[in-house]
Amino acid sequence: MNRRNVLGLPLAFATAGLPLPVRAQAAFPDRPMRMLIGFAAGGPTDIVGRRFADRLGAVLGQPVVVENRSGASGAIASVEAARARPDGYTLMLATSSSHAIYASLAVRPGFDPVTDYAPLALIGVVPMVIGAHPTFAADLPEVLGRIRAASGGIAIATSGNGGIAHFAAELLLRQAGGLRANLVHYRGGGPAVQDAIAGHVPAVVETFATTLEHHRAGRLRILAAFTEQRSAAAPEVPTAIEQGVPGMLANTYNALLAPAGTPAPVVARLAEASAEAAAEPEFQAFLRSVSVEPVPGSTPARTADFIRSERAKWEPIIRATGLRIE
Incomplete structure (x- = not known):
């Protein structure tokens, strides 16, 4: 086949077997993110969440904007986070009130505290x-x-x-x-x-x-x-x-979550950035100043285990009271 024949072939045939151009993927994150907090502005969870959002934004190079969705012991924010697009741009700060207590107390909580989220980091316990x-x-x-x-x-x-x-x-x-x-x-x-x-x-x-x-x-x-x-x-x-009271352990906590289905590379980036932000000495000093115990070495797997264990601990206590939310 001569050069003229090759050049005369339709483009689809002439380019067969050649690699297709790949669209460049933007580095995550490439725009501002939001963090849902299920309690009113100015409360203990909000104070910790806003300080952490500032630190996390500094590490990631994009603002992390806090949005308060107060009500139903954090359930309103939990439902919104669970239904958000799983792209890493919507996060939530979970607590025992939402993910250990309300999820077991409500007949229809509207979310599953384990399967509806991708755990990122346990920031502190109170x-x-x-x-x-x-x-x-x-x-x-x-x-x-x-x-x-x-x-x-x-x-x-x-x-x-x-x-x-x-x-x-x-x-x-x-x-x-x-x-x-x-x-x-x-x-x-x-x-x-x-x-x-x-x-x-x-x-x-x-x-x-x-x-x-x-x-x-x-x-x-x-x-x-x-x-x-x-x-x-x-x-x-x-x-x-x-x-003299064995097994008397009780706390609330602050855990950072993303919606389930968030891509693994995004989860890894958020977890890495969260660990870096939480380990910053000034932030740890701030946590201790408001009586929050920092959790060193937090990982997504450890965060998931902690959330599961807290729910399992409180479920029998809740059942024993007979209290339910319709």
Whole structure:
């Protein structure tokens, strides 16, 4: 075949066997991202989320814009994140309220806390504690002794019916030998703590973050942390375990998730960037300043295991109360 014949062939035949041009793939991310937070602006989760979003955006080279979708213990944000396009540009900050409590409490939560998401990183955990008015008790054994003697007559405040503080209090009573108390559910941790400070209720179960300032000022005495080890923020506070209540571990957490189906390379990039952002010393110091314990060495696999284990821990406690959300 001569040169003229080759040049005279239709283009489709003349180019057969040659590699097709490949469209260049833009590096991820190439535009701003959003992070959904299921709680109101200015709350503890929002404060941590916004600081982390700033750090993550700096690492990735694109802004990470926080969008608050408050309501239903974080379920509104959870549903929106689960249904978002799985391209890595929509993230959410999950907590125990949404992914451990609400997902087990609701008859139709609208999302599955495990299968509907691609876990990226566990940023920090917020320990739960029990505090009391300074005149009520000196330590946890004294509180438990008073509860045992009163046969349900001692009031313990929580931040709300069906919340993490509610079920942490239920777990404490269960682990202490099946005790009964009068759980008084408030509309938020602030009012619950204030009534304990005022002496209207003798004890309160809340987060370290909500109670620590009052403990340091002497207005409220934190009697026990529901952790394995004492907190660096308040090393004088013993754990419930070391005071004779085995298995008394309760916390809320902040975990970064993407929608299920997000491409593996994008998940890997987000996980790598999240680990770098979370390990920044200034950010870790900030977390500790608001009583959040950083989680070093977090990976997608460890985050997934943690979320599964937290849900499994709280499910039997929730069922035992008989409480359900229709």
